[in-house]
Amino acid sequence: MISKRLEDYIEEIYLAKKEKKELKAVDIANKFNISRPTVSEALIKLADLDLIVYKGRKGIEITDKGVVEAQKIIKKHRILYDFFYKILKIDKKTANDNACRIEHVIDDIVIEKIKELKEND
Amino acid sequence: MISKRLEDYIEEIYLAKKEKKELKAVDIANKFNISRPTVSEALIKLADLDLIVYKGRKGIEITDKGVVEAQKIIKKHRILYDFFYKILKIDKKTANDNACRIEHVIDDIVIEKIKELKEND
DNA sequence: ACTTTTTGTTAGGTTTCCCTTACAATCAAA
């Protein structure tokens, strides 16, 4: 199991790639309000886990394994966000913030049930 | 803001007190599968924060401030548990485990909306 | 081409939460 923070980073890397945006280490630092050295360290960890290929200034590439990992988290995020925003009528920012936190700790089975809840509306 | 772990411990202390059970440091260690020294340290931290009065072998007492803190978390726990168990039909153990994790990261406003959801059934 | 800025890394710290080992005090049981 990958840590919450690494989940956040791989998620971000995946989303950038999907939008074909050049993502640099410093962008991750800004996004999460952490220092460049902390990002440096995290990217090395992600590369160790074969979730990305990290080539310093030459770019960050996500591996197939990384894509799988990222998609799992993004799926949870999306289902939680939709539940909060569309069903509970929570404002977008709060819905997103809470999804960001809960996506790391909720079990798959609970996510599936929340998804069904939406479908039976 | 108190940390997740300290929230867990104060919650446990409060529940024991409510059931008038004698709670020892070692019981907390067993409950959370952590070592006695770790509990020792945590109880000193909780005492520093005025959430408990810790007297070693002579017992653990929860303060008014501690009760307030514990009740906030337990309220979230209960609402989440009910939502998972009664509405989503998740099994008791999974419902409880997920409530235990999410109670530490979910915003009050989201909890309130989940509570309303239940009431309009 | 030559500065200046941006970027990534090194080195050295901090905090939180956990561990084991070892010891002393208390409690229970014989």
Added chain:
DNA sequence: TTTGATTGTAAGGGAAACCTAACAAAAAGT
């Protein structure tokens, strides 16, 4: 009451995730 188990604490350590300061390489601006 002595013996043995239980409980709490002290000492010393570790991993994760963060930090700042300092530096070198690369990119951008003039």
